[in-house]
Amino acid sequence: MSMLFQLRVMTAVLRQARLAAVISTLLAAAALLLASVSSPGLVAMTLALASLLAAGVQAYYAARVGFDAALLEAMQACHPDAAPGVIDDVLQKLGLRDASATSRGWQARWQGMRRLMRWQLLALGAQAVLLLAAHLCRWVPW
Numbered sequence: 001m002s003m004l005f006q007l008r009v010m011t012a013v014l015r016q017a018r019l020a021a022v023i024s025t026l027l028a029a030a031a032l033l034l035a036s037v038s039s040p041g042l043v044a045m046t047l048a049l050a051s052l053l054a055a056g057v058q059a060y061y062a063a064r065v066g067f068d069a070a071l072l073e074a075m076q077a078c079h080p081d082a083a084p085g086v087i088d089d090v091l092q093k094l095g096l097r098d099a100s101a102t103s104r105g106w107q108a109r110w111q112g113m114r115r116l117m118r119w120q121l122l123a124l125g126a127q128a129v130l131l132l133a134a135h136l137c138r139w140v141p142w
Contacts, residue, residue: 003106007076010110014069017117020124021062027124028055031131040138047134054127061120068113084109 031051034040040048071087079086084106091097104112 003081004076006106007072010113011069011072011076014065014072014113014117017062017065017069017120020058020120024055024058024062024124024127027127027131028052031055031134034131034134034138040134044134044137047130047137051127051130051134054123054130058120058123058127061116061123064116065113065120068116
């Protein structure tokens with residue numbers, strides 16, 4: 001399999017994370033609505049705020065995943081057959097990577113990108129569960 005094809009496939013996988021970011025934004029809006037429109041009670045308010053915190057975590061990972069996707073797109077456009085060390089060199093020159101860090105191969109890079117995406121999806125799941133719990137707590141008399 002050619003390196004260009006691998007770059008395109010991984011970029012496509014990472015771009016799928018945009019849907020999670022959109023869903024997270026909608027859930028955050030619902031949490032804000034829940035917290036501001038009605039008097040949800042202390043437990044529901046705490047859960048809604050925790051849901052917003054999970055949205056912040058999701059946004060952090062979404063930014064990291066988006067950055068990785070943009071890096072892969074740049075590699076496709078400029079150096080589709082370059083070694084992964086090219087990414088490390090550019091990141092070091094921009095001050096985004098420690099110069100003493102060891103260079104990673106493509107497999108380690110793919111693994112790291114998938115791990116970031118998994119964390120993003122876990123944060124989205126936590127956000128959804130917390131928001132659902134906040135909504136359900138509105139109906140429980142405390």
